[in-house]
Structure formats: structure tokens, C-alpha cells
Amino acid sequence: MPPYVRLHIRLLPHTSHNFETQICEAIASEISGGNLPQGSRLPPVRVLAHQLGISKNTVQFAYDELAARGLVVPKNRQGVFVSETFMTARSEEKPKVQVPAPSLIPRPMPNSKMHSQDTILLSNVFVDPDLLPNEQLNECFRSVLKSTGLPSFYDTQGFYPLREWIAERLSQRGISATAEEVIITTGSQQALDIACRALQHKHIATENPAYHIGKILFEMNQMQLVGLPIHPFKGLDLSLWEKRLAQARPSLLYLTPNFQNPTGYSYSSQELRKIAEMAERYQFGILEDDWGADMLSFSEYRPSLRALCGDNVLYLNSFTKKLLPSLRVGYLVGNRQMVPSLVAAKRVATLGHPSLIEEALFEFLSRGYYDTHLQKLQTALDRRYHHCLQILEQVMPDEVAWTTPGGSPILWLELPPSIDLPSLIATMQSQRINITDTRSSFFGTPHLHGIKIGFAYNKEGALEHALQTLANTLKQELAR
Amino acid sequence: MPPYVRLHIRLLPHTSHNFETQICEAIASEISGGNLPQGSRLPPVRVLAHQLGISKNTVQFAYDELAARGLVVPKNRQGVFVSETFMTARSEEKPKVQVPAPSLIPRPMPNSKMHSQDTILLSNVFVDPDLLPNEQLNECFRSVLKSTGLPSFYDTQGFYPLREWIAERLSQRGISATAEEVIITTGSQQALDIACRALQHKHIATENPAYHIGKILFEMNQMQLVGLPIHPFKGLDLSLWEKRLAQARPSLLYLTPNFQNPTGYSYSSQELRKIAEMAERYQFGILEDDWGADMLSFSEYRPSLRALCGDNVLYLNSFTKKLLPSLRVGYLVGNRQMVPSLVAAKRVATLGHPSLIEEALFEFLSRGYYDTHLQKLQTALDRRYHHCLQILEQVMPDEVAWTTPGGSPILWLELPPSIDLPSLIATMQSQRINITDTRSSFFGTPHLHGIKIGFAYNKEGALEHALQTLANTLKQELAR
Numbered sequence: 001m002p003p004y005v006r007l008h009i010r011l012l013p014h015t016s017h018n019f020e021t022q023i024c025e026a027i028a029s030e031i032s033g034g035n036l037p038q039g040s041r042l043p044p045v046r047v048l049a050h051q052l053g054i055s056k057n058t059v060q061f062a063y064d065e066l067a068a069r070g071l072v073v074p075k076n077r078q079g080v081f082v083s084e085t086f087m088t089a090r091s092e093e094k095p096k097v098q099v100p101a102p103s104l105i106p107r108p109m110p111n112s113k114m115h116s117q118d119t120i121l122l123s124n125v126f127v128d129p130d131l132l133p134n135e136q137l138n139e140c141f142r143s144v145l146k147s148t149g150l151p152s153f154y155d156t157q158g159f160y161p162l163r164e165w166i167a168e169r170l171s172q173r174g175i176s177a178t179a180e181e182v183i184i185t186t187g188s189q190q191a192l193d194i195a196c197r198a199l200q201h202k203h204i205a206t207e208n209p210a211y212h213i214g215k216i217l218f219e220m221n222q223m224q225l226v227g228l229p230i231h232p233f234k235g236l237d238l239s240l241w242e243k244r245l246a247q248a249r250p251s252l253l254y255l256t257p258n259f260q261n262p263t264g265y266s267y268s269s270q271e272l273r274k275i276a277e278m279a280e281r282y283q284f285g286i287l288e289d290d291w292g293a294d295m296l297s298f299s300e301y302r303p304s305l306r307a308l309c310g311d312n313v314l315y316l317n318s319f320t321k322k323l324l325p326s327l328r329v330g331y332l333v334g335n336r337q338m339v340p341s342l343v344a345a346k347r348v349a350t351l352g353h354p355s356l357i358e359e360a361l362f363e364f365l366s367r368g369y370y371d372t373h374l375q376k377l378q379t380a381l382d383r384r385y386h387h388c389l390q391i392l393e394q395v396m397p398d399e400v401a402w403t404t405p406g407g408s409p410i411l412w413l414e415l416p417p418s419i420d421l422p423s424l425i426a427t428m429q430s431q432r433i434n435i436t437d438t439r440s441s442f443f444g445t446p447h448l449h450g451i452k453i454g455f456a457y458n459k460e461g462a463l464e465h466a467l468q469t470l471a472n473t474l475k476q477e478l479a480r
Numbered sequence: 481m482p483p484y485v486r487l488h489i490r491l492l493p494h495t496s497h498n499f500e501t502q503i504c505e506a507i508a509s510e511i512s513g514g515n516l517p518q519g520s521r522l523p524p525v526r527v528l529a530h531q532l533g534i535s536k537n538t539v540q541f542a543y544d545e546l547a548a549r550g551l552v553v554p555k556n557r558q559g560v561f562v563s564e565t566f567m568t569a570r571s572e573e574k575p576k577v578q579v580p581a582p583s584l585i586p587r588p589m590p591n592s593k594m595h596s597q598d599t600i601l602l603s604n605v606f607v608d609p610d611l612l613p614n615e616q617l618n619e620c621f622r623s624v625l626k627s628t629g630l631p632s633f634y635d636t637q638g639f640y641p642l643r644e645w646i647a648e649r650l651s652q653r654g655i656s657a658t659a660e661e662v663i664i665t666t667g668s669q670q671a672l673d674i675a676c677r678a679l680q681h682k683h684i685a686t687e688n689p690a691y692h693i694g695k696i697l698f699e700m701n702q703m704q705l706v707g708l709p710i711h712p713f714k715g716l717d718l719s720l721w722e723k724r725l726a727q728a729r730p731s732l733l734y735l736t737p738n739f740q741n742p743t744g745y746s747y748s749s750q751e752l753r754k755i756a757e758m759a760e761r762y763q764f765g766i767l768e769d770d771w772g773a774d775m776l777s778f779s780e781y782r783p784s785l786r787a788l789c790g791d792n793v794l795y796l797n798s799f800t801k802k803l804l805p806s807l808r809v810g811y812l813v814g815n816r817q818m819v820p821s822l823v824a825a826k827r828v829a830t831l832g833h834p835s836l837i838e839e840a841l842f843e844f845l846s847r848g849y850y851d852t853h854l855q856k857l858q859t860a861l862d863r864r865y866h867h868c869l870q871i872l873e874q875v876m877p878d879e880v881a882w883t884t885p886g887g888s889p890i891l892w893l894e895l896p897p898s899i900d901l902p903s904l905i906a907t908m909q910s911q912r913i914n915i916t917d918t919r920s921s922f923f924g925t926p927h928l929h930g931i932k933i934g935f936a937y938n939k940e941g942a943l944e945h946a947l948q949t950l951a952n953t954l955k956q957e958l959a960r
Binding site: 006008010011012013030033035036050051052053096097098099100101102103104105106107126129132134137138141142145146149150151152153154186187189190193195197198199200201213216217220221222232233234235251252266267268269270273276277279280283284285286287305308309310312313314324325326327328335337338340341342344345347348349350351352353354355356357382385386389390393401403404406407 | 486488490491492493510513515516530531532533576577578579580581582583584585586587606609612614617618621622625626629630631632633634666667669670673675677678679680681693696697700701702712713714715731732746747748749750753756757759760763764765766767785788789790792793794804805806807808815817818820821822824825827828829830831832833834835836837862865866869870873881883884886887
């Protein structure tokens with residue numbers, strides 16, 4: 001049986017025309033208007049009767065009338081078809097309407113290049129998946145699917161037990177938070193996004209160089225931006241920060257106290273305290289991105305800004321680097337006054353995160369797998385970090401300097417000013433070593449001249465090869 | 481062993497101070513600056529040596545010097561601690577810094593009320609989870625977890641085989657699309673969001689009444705908005721639309737050709753064609769939300785705007801209503817010129833969707849489960865729809881009218897003007913029947929006076945009870 005066209009007929013009960021006539025006229029007008037191609041099959045009588053909630057007889061009478069007018073032809077056992085004779089005059093293909101394409105913001109994609117398997121991603125900020133607890137997570141997914149099944153709906157704010165676990169965990173680190181204040185997000189990226197979206201005054205300050213996709217997000221969210229320089233070797237020039245903040249008066253300061261991307265810089269407690277004092281003086285809010293905190297050795301701690309300054313600080317974190325990027329689970333912590341606006345911002349953005357992911361993650365966390373995993377992860381990262389420092393020491397020319405973040409997936413390698421970054425990156429790419437160009441992470445002319453080294457993503461052999469190749473290239477350039 | 485504090489010491493190789501002195505001075509300044517509380521444990525010698533990539537002896541010398549100055553006290557086998565004597569003078573609790581809360585847009589949450597299990601959600605636009613293929617989906621998740629395991633990373637644009645399947649499916653419906661043009665999104669909500677975000681001129685036209693969370697999204701995305709009235713009983717007044725469009729000159733028209741929410745209205749082919757002509761005349765793009773298409777009987781079809789007007793039309797759809805809300809999978813289809821901007825907008829918003837979800841959904845689709853499910857679903861929905869019409873016919877007073885959409889999860893019930901909507905909703909709520917107030921879906925004063933009836937979500941008994949109760953309440957009101 002051929003498919004049939006769907007008809008939209010609105011029956012008006014209180015007119016002089018009965019239903020048969022209304023149906024007949026509606027279909028006749030669709031046909032003569034050219035909206036039903038010749039040979040189209042009308043809905044079966046029972047289907048149209050069902051749709052309109054009327055008797056089959058009424059529809060049959062209307063179809064009979066259409067057939068009598070020669071507009072349709074009933075074919076035995078196959079249905080009723082729009083007459084081919086009638087349509088001949090209109091049968092030439094109508095030119096299609098040319099709707100204009102909506103005009104979009106041209107936007108180059110960061111990190112969008114596809115790399116072959118044997119390319120080393122030297123600046124990659126992720127953790128090597130081989131160090132992540134894929135099997136244990138898999139076990140938790142299967143367990144949830146088996147015991148409680150696939151959840152049908154979702155909580156826009158996030159699966160409540162997961163929020164409780166996070167709040168409890170934060171409390172142990174001296175960060176006041178309740179499950180009602182925690183919002184699960186699609187990675188920390190969405191946490192950043194909804195904080196921006198909910199912000200009343202679209203004026204934000206952040207680090208220079210900034211987290212690159214964050215910077216693009218701010219630009220796309222039409223935020224006014226001010227950059228506060230970070231120098232990973234000298235620390236922060238807080239008097240310059242204060243001058244900028246006093247002048248710009250942003251409504252929010254977004255910062256990453258641990259292992260800032262791309263510099264790998266971590267703020268000292270004293271710097272955090274001074275920044276908090278500036279927030280009070282110049283009345284700006286703080287959005288603290290604490291993604292690096294759980295990348296520390298298990299026994300280390302340092303108070304976060306949220307712990308220092310209370311629940312007025314918006315706090316965000318994620319499981320992307322620590323557990324598995326593909327889960328896309330992050331979280332944002334506000335306070336009771338802020339949460340409704342933030343949840344509303346999340347609702348308009350995505351409505352919610354897939355609940356199976358949230359439930360399986362909760363299973364993983366509540367089984368206590370997280371801490372044992374973090375300890376193992378930290379040991380492995382420490383080994384890679386130390387190995388990276390050793391290699392750098394061995395191979396790099398004297399003119400090259402690097403930071404010693406003591407953890408996290410990246411460190412910053414500062415290069416001599418005579419090195420041309422784009423041509424270095426191209427030379428390395430030709431040797432199947434990819435380096436991220438961080439220059440667009442800066443506001444204006446970069447005050448640093450270097451690259452990110454991702455020692456957590458790369459295995460020791462690959463890292464050694466890449467760093468040796470880089471060192472050779474640099475030496476050649478410097479010898480010119 | 482007590483936890484130890486993390487120290488940030490940046491060693492400068494080319495200064496007059498050696499590393500011991502630099503470490504010693506850095507720690508001394510942290511202590512005298514009050515940043516290390518009394519009794520804090522310093523990092524073990526091996527840890528600090530590891531972090532800084534220097535010898536343990538160097539650190540040990542620095543610690544010895546600090547101990548000699550009385551700033552720290554080594555305790556046997558427990559570590560080195562900040563001296564309590566030294567800190568006594570500073571031991572009183574410092575007042576915490578009061579960071580101001582960022583000022584957020586106050587935003588009431590739509591549909592945020594919690595409902596007890598025995599509340600009937602009469603306006604719910606979802607499909608009853610009992611009609612959804614939960615078990616088959618579960619099977620597909622377990623199969624993916626078992627065979628290929630949890631994916632580590634994600635493709636920002638979406639799992640390629642899933643995009644291929646969607647493109648192939650759309651092609652069968654006459655909609656030109658390739659896998660490269662399909663972007664997987666977190667529900668159709670994100671498709672709507674990224675289309676807005678990528679839009680160069682933030683000026684959008686949409687239906688009045690509008691899809692409510694879409695309208696809030698547009699407002700939050702700071703779009704300029706124009707509403708085009710829909711009258712589900714009379715059709716569209718396209719000459720009024722044209723007047724509005726000619727005057728407002730939006731850059732994009734967002735519309736829902738099938739089963740518009742909240743009216744349940746479906747556009748006729750003729751209306752779609754005229755709208756396409758207007759798009760050409762007034763040079764606006766079209767964003768077509770086709771979520772209702774797969775809610776039709778399997779054998780029905782009608783050309784979509786994307787099919788009529790080509791790949792300049794942005795097309796969106798989702799699996800939320802048809803498969804499972806908690807998957808949060810929708811998609812947006814552009815063309816090769818538009819995709820980079822749209823993917824960039826998705827990247828800044830969420831970076832990507834959890835890949836396990838995309839892979840399991842692909843498994844479900846490629847096994848051919850979707851079509852058999854849709855057929856069953858359609859039969860079940862048809863039954864509920866027909867039952868709903870019957871009940872309305874039986875119980876509603878003559879002054880009440882309703883649309884006959886012929887499918888989808890909702891129809892529109894138009895009430896007599898004398899009925900006060902807020903008090904009706906309150907009365908019903910007191911009888912544990914929740915009705916969504918759609919008045920804020922309108923632009924300005926509503927030209928309709930009614931409510932949504934969700935016949936797909938509610939089981940027949942519950943729907944009958946709710947409609948009977950509603951009818952009784954209406955009759956009482958009308959008799960006053």
C-alpha cells in the first residue's frame with residue numbers, strides 16, 4: 001500500500017456547512033491549490049474519521065463527492081488517489097522556493113583538527129584514558145541497568161543522590177555546600193556557560209592567558225571582557241590586577257586557582273586572599289573553577305576560595321579529567337538565592353543531563369571507587385610529571401624554561417623570543433607531533449612566548465620522543 | 481599522618497639566591513603572612529623535592545633553616561609543622577572575607593513544581609514512559625558496554641554512525657542531509673540554543689503562543705522577538721504574519737510545522753509554501769522544529785520545509801518524545817557552510833554529549849527497533865487520542881471547544897471567556913490535577929483562552945477522571 005498524505009481539516013461545528021461539505025471543500029482546495037501532487041493517496045476513510053473524531057460515513061460521503069467531481073479516483077483495494085488527469089496541467093515541477101540561509105557568526109573551531117592515531121598530542125590537557133577507571137565505571141553502568149533500569153525522566157538540577165554525594169565531599173574539604181546548592185552540568189563547560197547566562201551584568205574578568213574555550217564562550221555570550229595577566233614564573237602582579245579591576249569594574253571574576261590552563265599556574269593562598277579582598281572592595285562576584293583540586297595528591301589540601309569566602313563564591317568542578325571525559329559530568333555550586341536562576345539557565349540550555357550517566361556515576365562514587373582511583377591516578381601522574389621534568393632537564397637548550405606545577409596534566413614551556421611559534425608548530429606537525437597554538441588564549445599581544453606540555457595524556461615513550469624532537473628543532477632554530 | 485599543605489614555590493635558577501634560600505624564604509613569608517595556620521604540616525621532603533624536581537637534600541637544608549629560626553618544628557615520624565608558639569599571636573580566627581554574590585537575572589523556573597505521585601499532570605506534553613521501549617534500549621546499552629566498552633572521548637558534533645543513520649533516515653523522507661550536516665545535541669532544546677547562539681543578527685520571529693521554554697531561551701539569549709499569532713481553530717492569518725515580518729525583518733523564523741506546542745496546531749502544505757515565499761521575499765532564514773513528524777502514523781508523510789526549500793533551512797528534531805526523555809538526544813541539521821559555526825556554538829556550550837548514550841542509541845536504531853516501536857507507539861497514541869475525543873464529547877459543556885490534531889501528545893482545549901484560568905488551575909490542583917498555565921507562552925494579551933490536554937502522557941483512566949473533574953468544575957463555574 002502506498003503511503004498517504006496527511007490532511008489538516010478543521011471542522012467548524014456551528015456553520016451552515018455540514019461536515020461532509022467542509023471535508024470535501026477542504027480537500028478540493030488543497031488539490032486545486034497544488035498542494036497534493038497527482039497520484040497522492042488520501043488518508044483511508046477510517047484514518048480521517050479517527051483523526052477528526054467523526055463517523056466513517058461522513059468521510060465516505062465527502063470522498064464520494066470528490067470522486068464525482070473528478071478530483072479523486074478510488075482504486076480497488078488500494079485507496080483513493082488524487083486524479084492524474086486533473087493534475088496534468090500542473091504536473092511540471094514547480095521551482096523550489098529559495099529560502100535564504102540564516103546568517104551565522106563565522107567561527108573557526110578550536111582543536112577541531114582530526115589527528116591520525118600516530119600523531120602525538122603534545123599539548124593535550126586530558127589524562128591518558130589508560131589511567132582512568134573505565135572498567136569499574138562500566139561495571140557501575142551495568143549494575144544500574146540491571147538493578148533499577150534506564151531512568152525515564154531527569155531532574156534538571158541533577159540526580160539528587162549525586163548532588164548529595166558532591167555536597168558531602170565538598171564539606172569534607174571545608175567547602176560549605178548542600179545538595180540543594182549543587183547543580184549537575186554537562187561538563188564544567190556548561191557550568192561556565194550557565195553562570196554567564198544567568199549573570200545580570202555581562203561583564204567578566206578572567207585570566208590572561210585564558211582558558212581558550214572559556215574565552216570563546218564569553219565572546220559568544222556577548223560578555224564584556226577584561227584580562228588579568230598571569231605570569232607562571234613570576235606569580236601575579238596583583239597591583240596591576242587591582243588597577244584593571246578598579247577601572248573595569250566587572251561583575252564577575254572567573255579564575256582557576258589550581259593548574260590554570262594554559263599556564264599550569266596555581267595561586268598561592270596569599271594571592272587568593274588578596275583577590276577576595278579586592279572582590280569585597282570592588283564588589284565583584286567570584287566564579288572559582290576548581291577542576292585541578294582532585295588532581296592533587298590525596299593527602300594535600302589548600303582552602304578553596306569558596307572555603308575562604310563562603311557561599312557567595314560560585315564554585316565549579318568536574319569529573320572529566322579525573323574519571324572519564326565522555327561522561328560529561330561537571331557541577332556548579334551556588335547558594336539558595338542563586339540556584340533558581342542558575343537552574344533556569346541550565347533548563348533553557350539543555351533541560352537536563354542524561355540521567356543514566358548521573359546514576360551510574362553516583363554508583364561509582366558511593367562504592368568508594370573514587371578515592372582509591374584518585375590515589376592510583378596521582379601516583380601515575382606523579383611518575384609522568386617527574387619523568388617529564390627529567391627529560392626537559394636532559395634535552396632542552398638552556399634558553400628554554402618551564403614551570404613546576406607539581407601536578408595536573410600540563411606545564412608551561414617558555415621559549416626564546418627568537419623562535420617563531422607558527423613555524424615551530426608546523427615543523428613539529430610534519431613530524432606528527434601536534435602542539436596547540438595558545439596565542440589566541442591571550443588578550444592582545446601575548447606576554448608569554450611558549451607552549452603547553454601535556455605530560456598526563458602522553459605515555460612516557462611518546463613524551464620522550466616528542467620532547468627530544470622538539471628540543472632538536474629548537475636547537476636547530478637557535479643555531480641559525 | 482595529618483594532611484600536609486601544598487606550597488607554591490617558584491625557583492628562579494639565575495638569581496644570587498640558591499634553591500635552599502629561595503625555598504626557605506618562600507615558606508617563611510607564607511608563615512609570617514598568616515597563610516599557613518599554626519600546626520599546618522609542611523609537605524614531606526620527598527614530595528616537595530619531587531614537585532620542584534630538585535634533590536631531597538636541598539629541601540632538607542631549607543627545612544633545617546626554618547626549624548633553626550623557630551618557624552617550624554619537626555615531630556618525630558609525623559613530619560614538619562608550623563610552629564604553634566610563633567603563631568599564637570595570630571591564632572585568633574581572622575574574619576572571613578565577604579565576597580559579594582554575583583548579581584543574577586531573577587528567573588522563575590517553568591514547570592519546576594514537584595508533584596506527588598498521585599497528581600495527574602493533565603497538560604504534560606511527554607509520552608507515557610510505559611509506551612516507550614525502555615527494555616530494548618536497556619538491552620542496547622548493555623550490548624555496547626559489553627562489546628566495545630565505555631567510550632573514553634566524544635565527538636563534539638556527535639557519534640558519526642549515529643549522524644549517518646539520521647542523514648539516511650531524513651533522505652528517505654525527502655530531506656536532503658549528509659552525516660557531515662547533522663549535529664547531535666542535548667535534546668532539541670540545545671539545537672534551539674546553538675542555532676540562536678550562532679545567529680549573527682539576534683532577531684527572531686516565532687509562533688504566538690510560543691513553545692514556552694523556547695521563548696525563555698530567546699529572552700535569555702537576548703534575542704529581539706516577534707510573535708506570529710496561531711489560531712488552532714482558524715488556521716494562520718498569513719496576511720497578518722506578512723505584515724509583522726515585513727515590519728520586523730527578523731533574521732530567523734522558528735516554527736513547528738507539526739503539533740505546535742501549546743496549540744497542537746499543524747501547518748498545511750499551503751501555509752508552509754506561503755511561509756517559504758515570505759522567507760524569500762523578506763530574506764529571513766527558517767529554523768524548522770520537526771519534533772512531531774515521527775509522532776505520525778507510520779505511513780503518513782508530508783514534505784517538511786527542509787524538503788520543500790532545500791538545505792538552507794535549519795532543521796531540528798529529537799528522540800525525547802519518541803524514545804526516552806532521559807537520553808537527551810536531539811539533532812540539528814544545517815549545511816556545510818553553517819555547520820562549523822553551529823558546532824562551535826555547541827562546543828562552547830557543552831563540548832559534547834555523553835558518547836555512551838549516542839552509541840547505544842545508534843545500536844537501537846541500527847537494529848531496526850525504531851520503526852517497529854513507532855508503529856506500536858502510534859497505535860497506542862491513536863487509541864488514547866480517540867478515547868480523549870470521546871470523553872471530551874461526553875463530558876464537556878457546549879461552550880468548550882477542542883482541536884483535532886490527529887496525533888501528537890497534546891490538543892488545545894478552548895474555554896469560555898468567563899472562566900478565570902488561575903482560579904480554575906488552583907481548583908484543579910486542590911483535586912490533585914495539575915494544569916499548565918500557558919498564558920506566559922503568549923506575546924502580550926493572549927488571543928486564546930484555554931489549556932493543553934496531554935492525552936499521550938496520561939493513561940485512559942486517569943485522563944477520564946481528570947477530564948470529568950475538569951468538566952464538572954467548568955459546569956459549576958458556568959452555572960454561577
